[in-house]
Amino acid sequence: MSQIVILTDSTAYLPTTYCEEHQVHVAPLSVIFDGDAYREGFDISVAEFYKRIQTGSLPTTSQPNIGDLVASFEQLPEGTDIIGITLSSGISGTYQALHTINMMVDHVNVHPVDSRISCMPQAFLVQEAVRLRDAGATAETIVNRLETLKEQIRAYFVVDDLEHLQRGGRLSVAQAFVGSFLKIKPVLHFVDGKIVPFEKIRTFKRAVNRIEEMMKEDIHGDGAGYVIGVIHAEDSAKAEAEIAELQALFPQARIEMSVFGPVIGTHLGPGAIGITWYHAAE
Numbered sequence: 001m002s003q004i005v006i007l008t009d010s011t012a013y014l015p016t017t018y019c020e021e022h023q024v025h026v027a028p029l030s031v032i033f034d035g036d037a038y039r040e041g042f043d044i045s046v047a048e049f050y051k052r053i054q055t056g057s058l059p060t061t062s063q064p065n066i067g068d069l070v071a072s073f074e075q076l077p078e079g080t081d082i083i084g085i086t087l088s089s090g091i092s093g094t095y096q097a098l099h100t101i102n103m104m105v106d107h108v109n110v111h112p113v114d115s116r117i118s119c120m121p122q123a124f125l126v127q128e129a130v131r132l133r134d135a136g137a138t139a140e141t142i143v144n145r146l147e148t149l150k151e152q153i154r155a156y157f158v159v160d161d162l163e164h165l166q167r168g169g170r171l172s173v174a175q176a177f178v179g180s181f182l183k184i185k186p187v188l189h190f191v192d193g194k195i196v197p198f199e200k201i202r203t204f205k206r207a208v209n210r211i212e213e214m215m216k217e218d219i220h221g222d223g224a225g226y227v228i229g230v231i232h233a234e235d236s237a238k239a240e241a242e243i244a245e246l247q248a249l250f251p252q253a254r255i256e257m258s259v260f261g262p263v264i265g266t267h268l269g270p271g272a273i274g275i276t277w278y279h280a281a282e
Contacts, residue, residue: 002079002109004133004142009064009094010040011087012123013261022130025072027064029087029094031262033057040262049262050234050270061263063094066101073105080108081139085125085146087118090193091267111139113146116193120229120258121153121276153278154218156198157188157231158207160271187211195267204271208242211275216249219277223250231274233260238273246275254280 008014010028019026028039033052038044053059073082089095095114102110115122125146132142185207186197201207219226228246232239239257246255260268 002081002139003077004139005076005080005082006126006129006133007082007084008122008126009086009092011092011118011261011263012085012126013119013258014123014126016041022134024126024130027069027094029064029092029263030062031059031266032062033059037062038262044262046234046259046261046265049265053265054270059262059266061092061266063092063097066097069097069101070104073101073108073110076108078107082108082110083113083129083133083139083142083146084110085113085115085122085129087122087263088116088190088193089114090116090190091118091195109139111143113143113150114193116150117153117155117190118264119155119260119274119276120231120256121150121155121278123258124153124227124229124276124278125150149278153276154214155189155274155276156211156214157195157268157272157274158185158204158211159188159268160185160204161269208273208275212245212249215246215275215277219250219253221252223253225279226250226253226277227280228253228255229258229274229276230255231258231260231276233265233268233270233272235271235273238271242273242275253277 005025007025007027010026028041030037030039084098086094095112098110098112115125128149129142129146132145185201185204187199187201187207187210188195189198199210201210230239230242243255260272
């Protein structure tokens, strides 16, 4: 059986210790402030990023360097299968870049997987790929499982400030102005790989409560067999409070915490929170 390499990009926001322990390779995306690029996870920390945008600076983002990836792939043995799990192709060109690289490097087989989302749901896919690889699954089996799993993962986000969605082109100036005036906190989700509003709700707490209502409709009983993720934008206290509420609702679920790092934080801004869940394989 050929060697299987698991690659993801930095927007999965997996702990470095996990990636090192499980041989997960990470291709960093970058945020660009005033013409200077900073690779997330390497050149700028999450805390540094949020401190900087709170001064009014809003960066742009860029995908991983194709040349660096090609150079890395060229070092791999003949016939290596690379499973590349990327953030949504609707907000980044990373997925398409892997297809391009697959045509450039002849001796390895690149299997791009478009997560159609990002952050912790993307990390769930990586973790499932690791589990299957370690169990001896083939690359084809792993890719097929990931394509099935990504349709089962649910995820919703609430932003505290509409300005970042507006400046990033997700809302019009008029929508952001009216929404801010009415204190609307949209519940967002990914549709066809793009961030779009799901519902517009007055107050942050009501928006989070709406997500919890959907969870109660979807997760039956005490949550046994479910994995739940709470994602925060450099506000662990807010995430811990939400985790406590979810633990009371679903005491048997496995609940984990993650963060919106610089690239996704560029779109959502400080104060955002996300909740994601799925039923794990038996």
